[in-house]
Amino acid sequence: MSLQLVMAQVILLTLGLIGVATVRPDDILDHGSKALVALAATFLVARLRPRFFLRLAPYFWGFTLLLLVLTLFIGEGAPGSEGVKRWLDFGGPFRFQPSELAKLGLVLQLASFFSRRGVQNKLISATGMIVLTTGLILLEPDLGTSVLTFGLGIVLMYAAGVRITNISGFVLALGLLSLPFLNKYLETHPYILERLFGHVNRAETAEVGLDQIGKAHRDLNFGGLWGQGPDGPRYPYFADNTDLIVASVGFSTGLLGVTMLFFAYWLVVSTALHVSQLATRVRPMTPDIHGATILATGAMFMVVGQAFVNLAVAAGLFPVTGVPLPLVSYGFSSMLTMSLALGVIHSAMREVRRQLPAGEESSDMVAVAAD
Numbered sequence: 001m002s003l004q005l006v007m008a009q010v011i012l013l014t015l016g017l018i019g020v021a022t023v024r025p026d027d028i029l030d031h032g033s034k035a036l037v038a039l040a041a042t043f044l045v046a047r048l049r050p051r052f053f054l055r056l057a058p059y060f061w062g063f064t065l066l067l068l069v070l071t072l073f074i075g076e077g078a079p080g081s082e083g084v085k086r087w088l089d090f091g092g093p094f095r096f097q098p099s100e101l102a103k104l105g106l107v108l109q110l111a112s113f114f115s116r117r118g119v120q121n122k123l124i125s126a127t128g129m130i131v132l133t134t135g136l137i138l139l140e141p142d143l144g145t146s147v148l149t150f151g152l153g154i155v156l157m158y159a160a161g162v163r164i165t166n167i168s169g170f171v172l173a174l175g176l177l178s179l180p181f182l183n184k185y186l187e188t189h190p191y192i193l194e195r196l197f198g199h200v201n202r203a204e205t206a207e208v209g210l211d212q213i214g215k216a217h218r219d220l221n222f223g224g225l226w227g228q229g230p231d232g233p234r235y236p237y238f239a240d241n242t243d244l245i246v247a248s249v250g251f252s253t254g255l256l257g258v259t260m261l262f263f264a265y266w267l268v269v270s271t272a273l274h275v276s277q278l279a280t281r282v283r284p285m286t287p288d289i290h291g292a293t294i295l296a297t298g299a300m301f302m303v304v305g306q307a308f309v310n311l312a313v314a315a316g317l318f319p320v321t322g323v324p325l326p327l328v329s330y331g332f333s334s335m336l337t338m339s340l341a342l343g344v345i346h347s348a349m350r351e352v353r354r355q356l357p358a359g360e361e362s363s364d365m366v367a368v369a370a371d
Contacts, residue, residue: 008267012327019248021230023240038339045343050292057112064105067098068136097333107298114160115291144321159297216247227254241330272300296348299341
């Protein structure tokens, strides 16, 4: 297993515990127990070989699509969100968000597809997989997650070796085809435009103290360099333990904690890039190694891409999307799925190191020790 990836996960889970303890102290035991389960899930998945994921992929992806369809019929939304269906609730602890699992399903399926079939003249099938998964999430509706899922598919195409010109043509054609449906979708879900216009005009609302992003910025400023600690005096606001938990972390741990947050996500990126770098030394390039590199890249983007969107929203750069901060926000669906994604990166790293020539493997271990 990758030590730096384990370090990144522990840092993020610890900061999440601090953030939840700051704003929802009654939930700390629940969040802590789920963090331990998520960490254990990472270690279990890391013991499996990429070949297992590549063979399981069609069945797992199909299962996630079934869950997404089921959500459209019997799903539930947040209180007050009429017409929104994003959760499956079977009672007790069996409540989860299928769209989170669907992102991982798409990663496995595209990695399996490209590693077995190659990238030549296979874009129609891959496009169908991306559009089908994204479309079902879009119908919930969940615009933020659907955009992330679509972006995930594009990144996986590039990681598999599809030419950027082909990807650009695919995106352009899909954009033109979707134009006739865009107006109807926005009329059906007017809250999307409300959020967009609210983001454009947020400076006016912030002046009168009604803007949630402005309140989050206030907490970040109060945190200072070292933070106020979990017991510091603060005012609660909406999503301070989920979408805007970075402000709670910053309030409690200050600039030091936020810096550690960015450092942890950088470790995830670094580990996935290291997998791709090592894979270039393996000869011959087998489908398992090719699939492992796609898996590592896709799993990395799942985590870091979502983190980027969440932090951009918290900074006021993007409109509110309802996307949690991976491994930090309160909520088990995202935490478990992201932990499984980290396990996939561990698995890819182990497989690539296993396939390295003897001399290359020893030099890599020396480099890791030096890091």
